[in-house]
Amino acid sequence: MANNPVSQAQKMRLAQMAANVDPAIRQYIQQQAVFSQKNVLGFPYYSTCRFSALKVGAGPFTYTLAANSIVTAFNYAIGNSMVQAGFAATFGNATDSETNLLTASQTRDNQTVDIIGIGIELCSAAGASDNSGVDVFCAQLARQLARNVSASLQLSGSITQLLGPISRFNAGCGLYGAAVDNTIAPDFDSVIPAGQPFGANGNPIGGTFYRFPTPIRWEASGGGKSDSSLTVAFTNRHPILIASADRAAGAGVTAFTAPPEIAVDLRTWLIGTQVGERSTNF
Secondary structure, three states: OOOHHHHOOOHHHHHHHHHHHOOHHHHHHHHHHOOEEEEEEOOEEEEEEEEEEEEEEOOOOEEEHHHHHHEOOOOOOOOOOOHHOOEEEOHHOOOOOOOOOOOOOOOOOOOEEEEEEEEEEEEOOOOOOHHOOOOEEHHHHHHHHHHHEEEEEOOOEEEEEEEEEHHOOOOOOOOEEEOOOOOOOOOOOOOOOOEEEOOOOOOOOOOOEEEEEEEEOOOOOOOOOOOOEEEEEEOOOOEEEEEEOOOOOOOOOOOOOOOOOEEEEEEEEEEEEEEEEEEOOO
């Protein structure tokens, strides 16, 4: 169309019309065009939840996690309790190492977000310093959770999107290769717990995530729309049983005491874009 004489003539007429417009009016139109633009910003949201299993029996022991156990992410903000996310009250309130929400279930700075994908990060430690009896990461529990836990995205508590098992949601970080498992006795002459392999479906330095077929809208709060509140629920669909036992010390044998509780933390990443009016910062 560039060589079309009609098209060229139209361009010449438009240029002549623009030249006849008062310069002050042209400047005003240009400013209004800039001010009305929308700036799309990449901004990942994250929230952490915990699955834990208690030691049951007098030995040998069994760590048990009941079927249909549910923990929820994005239902707390920085400074809030994380009990509904599976953490003990003794863990304390959330910090920015657990989430970056400023208000539970709502976007930051009243932005509207288009979520294009999700990633599930397996945290390599469960936080033994919270005085709740929870020991460090257990690879056996992580394997079981990857098989049995399904995720669902809930908008305003009434609209539920079933996302499927968490094993499909790769992430750009987290456990990769193997991890220490404190439910397994170490070698006779070692004090270091045994390692257990655990496969991951994402390269830890690749920045990968599961991309939704179509974006999911997370609306700004206060707009009266039904999808302004968001949480992600994780449900363990089947009972989980992990066996363990203590071991007494002997000649060339180190003692081993199974921990009272094991846990795995899941950090959920929502990958998307925020749409906001352009400011002087952008």
